[in-house]
Amino acid sequence: MNKYNRIFNFAAGPAMLPEEVLETAKNELMNYKNSGMSVMEISHRSSLFNDIITEAENNLRKLLNVPNNYKILFLQGGASTQFSTVPLHLLKTKAAYINSGHWSSRAIIDAKVFGDVDIVASSENDKFSYIPDCSNLNLSGYDYLYYCDNNTIYGTKFKEVPDSKGIPLVCDMSSCILSEVIDVSKYGIIFAGAQKNIGPAGVTIVIIREDLINNCREYTPNILKYKIHSDKNSLYNTPPTYTIYMCGLVFKYLLNNGGIEEQEKRNLEKAKYLYDYLDNSLFYKTLAEKNSRSIMNVVFTTGNKELDLLFVEEAKEYGLENLKGHKVLGGLRASIYNAMPLEGVIRLVDFMKTFEERHHV
Amino acid sequence: MNKYNRIFNFAAGPAMLPEEVLETAKNELMNYKNSGMSVMEISHRSSLFNDIITEAENNLRKLLNVPNNYKILFLQGGASTQFSTVPLHLLKTKAAYINSGHWSSRAIIDAKVFGDVDIVASSENDKFSYIPDCSNLNLSGYDYLYYCDNNTIYGTKFKEVPDSKGIPLVCDMSSCILSEVIDVSKYGIIFAGAQKNIGPAGVTIVIIREDLINNCREYTPNILKYKIHSDKNSLYNTPPTYTIYMCGLVFKYLLNNGGIEEQEKRNLEKAKYLYDYLDNSLFYKTLAEKNSRSIMNVVFTTGNKELDLLFVEEAKEYGLENLKGHKVLGGLRASIYNAMPLEGVIRLVDFMKTFEERHHV
Numbered sequence: 198m199n200k201y202n203r204i205f206n207f208a209a210g211p212a213m214l215p216e217e218v219l220e221t222a223k224n225e226l227m228n229y230k231n232s233g234m235s236v237m238e239i240s241h242r243s244s245l246f247n248d249i250i251t252e253a254e255n256n257l258r259k260l261l262n263v264p265n266n267y268k269i270l271f272l273q274g275g276a277s278t279q280f281s282t283v284p285l286h287l288l289k290t291k292a293a294y295i296n297s298g299h300w301s302s303r304a305i306i307d308a309k310v311f312g313d314v315d316i317v318a319s320s321e322n323d324k325f326s327y328i329p330d331c332s333n334l335n336l337s338g339y340d341y342l343y344y345c346d347n348n349t350i351y352g353t354k355f356k357e358v359p360d361s362k363g364i365p366l367v368c369d370m371s372s373c374i375l376s377e378v379i380d381v382s383k384y385g386i387i388f389a390g391a392q393k394n395i396g397p398a399g400v401t402i403v404i405i406r407e408d409l410i411n412n413c414r415e416y417t418p419n420i421l422k423y424k425i426h427s428d429k430n431s432l433y434n435t436p437p438t439y440t441i442y443m444c445g446l447v448f449k450y451l452l453n454n455g456g457i458e459e460q461e462k463r464n465l466e467k468a469k470y471l472y473d474y475l476d477n478s479l480f481y482k483t484l485a486e487k488n489s490r491s492i493m494n495v496v497f498t499t500g501n502k503e504l505d506l507l508f509v510e511e512a513k514e515y516g517l518e519n520l521k522g523h524k525v526l527g528g529l530r531a532s533i534y535n536a537m538p539l540e541g542v543i544r545l546v547d548f549m550k551t552f553e554e555r556h557h558v
Numbered sequence: 559m560n561k562y563n564r565i566f567n568f569a570a571g572p573a574m575l576p577e578e579v580l581e582t583a584k585n586e587l588m589n590y591k592n593s594g595m596s597v598m599e600i601s602h603r604s605s606l607f608n609d610i611i612t613e614a615e616n617n618l619r620k621l622l623n624v625p626n627n628y629k630i631l632f633l634q635g636g637a638s639t640q641f642s643t644v645p646l647h648l649l650k651t652k653a654a655y656i657n658s659g660h661w662s663s664r665a666i667i668d669a670k671v672f673g674d675v676d677i678v679a680s681s682e683n684d685k686f687s688y689i690p691d692c693s694n695l696n697l698s699g700y701d702y703l704y705y706c707d708n709n710t711i712y713g714t715k716f717k718e719v720p721d722s723k724g725i726p727l728v729c730d731m732s733s734c735i736l737s738e739v740i741d742v743s744k745y746g747i748i749f750a751g752a753q754k755n756i757g758p759a760g761v762t763i764v765i766i767r768e769d770l771i772n773n774c775r776e777y778t779p780n781i782l783k784y785k786i787h788s789d790k791n792s793l794y795n796t797p798p799t800y801t802i803y804m805c806g807l808v809f810k811y812l813l814n815n816g817g818i819e820e821q822e823k824r825n826l827e828k829a830k831y832l833y834d835y836l837d838n839s840l841f842y843k844t845l846a847e848k849n850s851r852s853i854m855n856v857v858f859t860t861g862n863k864e865l866d867l868l869f870v871e872e873a874k875e876y877g878l879e880n881l882k883g884h885k886v887l888g889g890l891r892a893s894i895y896n897a898m899p900l901e902g903v904i905r906l907v908d909f910m911k912t913f914e915e916r917h918h919v
Binding site: 415 | 562563564565567569570571572573574575577580581583584587588589592593594595596598599600601602604634635636637638639641642643646667668671672751753757758759760761776777778779780781782794795796797798799800801804877879880
């Protein structure tokens with residue numbers, strides 16, 4: 198990492214991008230493929246951009262093994278826009294939501310604008326420190342089942358896909374997409390903001406089963422209609438062209454490095470290295486229940502507010518940044534998304550050891 | 559332009575960016591201000607990004623002399639999203655729209671989802687080749703008056719701000735914002751997609767008078783509420799951080815080059831150079847009425863479809879790209895936004911002369 202004096206960035210998102218991807222972006226910035234233009238300057242209707250978005254879509258399809266009866270959309274507005282777009286399309290009678298943390302709570306608030314929403318499983322009673330049991334939910338009469346797969350703030354993650362009993366399953370995968378092999382065919386809609394594992398902030402990936410595209414309610418703003426974007430292959434209006442180009446570079450990088458299978462192995466190795474150290478430490482404690490742990494966001498604390506703050510400050514001097522926990526929970530958090538190299542996690546654990554030695558009484 | 563083998567890009571948007579701005583972006587790409595991170599990787603909650611967005615907003619406020627009772631928002635979804643957001647907030651009884659081209663037609667379609675829309679002035683009868691007279695419209699009973707200031711496809715532009723007779727005036731300035739001095743206080747809402755004069759595609763600027771922020775209708779998706787974004791200073795959800803950074807670089811560039819006053823002079827000079835040549839040519843003809851001409855999009859034709867196509871091809875070899883007219887109108891179009899240097903227009907006219915010499919019979 199030293200060539201550019203770069204640090205290890207443990208932020209929850211926007212987050213690190215592969216250095217190789219950034220280098221390509223830098224090299225191509227003034228003149229993309231001898232076009233005499235930057236990607237930021239090329240028309241979204243040009244063949245140059247058509248190649249970029251088509252290749253990005255095809256590579257994402259390959260990476261996640263997306264079946265042919267699913268469309269991939271590159272949209273704007275963040276995952277938060279999907280919190281409204283999903284119920285505008287799917288909520289007819291009532292919707293079932295699993296509440297496992299901050300982001301599902303936000304989705305519930307936004308869905309309630311459009312009709313009845315029931316929370317069919319929740320871990321709110323214990324500060325979202327675990328993933329509720331969703332193996333046998335009563336879903337009769339519901340239009341769809343919604344959940345957020347990985348909870349950045351609480352550091353938890355579903356280990357099993359909830360059984361939606363045949364109704365469409367909708368999943369916010371913003372903070373774990375591309376981190377592990379998934380079976381897309383189990384889902385009705387998967388969506389994800391780009392800024393953790395996909396690319397820079399400003400684009401949202403929506404993977405949607407074709408039969409769910411059409412039936413939005415009457416007063417849906419045209420710009421939020423899946424059908425409009427699907428019919429135009431995400432070129433209904435000017436898309437965030439440069440951001441999509443960056444995502445495409447990330448997809449290529451992943452394919453060139455063994456695809457999601459290998460990325461998942463690397464992620465498990467990084468998480469194991471950090472959790473193993475934490476589990477053997479008498480100084481630090483983790484906050485999420487063991488069998489609900491995220492492999493993307495590792496939440497821990499020294500148990501002492503002032504020490505936690507000191508940890509963040511001293512880590513910074515060690516080239517390890519953004520380790521402060523979310524304000525809702527306090528403590529410390531290491532987000533170790535796809536682009537965080539094992540080297541960064543090893544350096545973090547090295548630092549944690551020296552910090553423990555100096556402060557453990 | 560030769561350092562990077564860059565060409566002159568006459569595309570209607572996404573369009574050229576100032577070379578100096580792109581160079582800064584390139585130089586800072588791997589490590590922004592010694593942070594050890596790319597701007598693409600920094601948290602939207604960090605002080606680094608807070609400085610970027612605050613400076614961008616302040617500089618835009620300075621450039622356009624935005625009064626204190628107006629908020630500036632950096633949103634996602636393009637101008638097309640505002641086509642729905644505006645009526646969701648302002649349309650109570652009926653709305654008045656001026657139809658001067660493709661983009662106002664699109665706004666009318668999207669507004670009709672939410673209620674009664676009347677077209678109070680139109681130039682559709684003559685293929686939008688002129689700007690209708692809007693000096694004395696009957697606007698009694700309307701909630702707001704809407705228009706699109708510059709029409710990229712037809713190459714027309716309002717020379718006077720329509721008199722809205724006291725009701726809020728809403729303007730889509732996507733293709734002319736920052737090109738000329740404006741009086742923001744005449745408007746209720748100004749919005750503009752970034753990809754012509756502001757920065758890369760993926761962010762939309764909304765300048766809104768404070769009294770218009772609050773009153774949206776009940777079923778407005780939360781993410782489309784002006785109030786939510788205004789209360790959080792455009793940080794309600796993760797904004798398109800890198801795109802906002804790029805816009806900020808453009809704002810700084812404009813301020814360092816004499817502000818909008820000087821930019822307007824440069825734009826008038828470029829447009830005059832091109833129109834003067836066209837008006838003296840017996841070979842080319844312009845399509846917009848003289849007193850409705852845009853200084854951003856110059857629409858012309860040889861009058862012969864095959865020659866127009868040949869023009870586009872030969873110009874390309876001369877380093878002049880994207881001169882093909884919009885498919886709706888055919889012919890030729892030179893978009894000469896802020897970042898197009900006079901040098902590019904001179905080269906275009908040089909080429910036009912040689913083309914005329916070779917093909918004028």
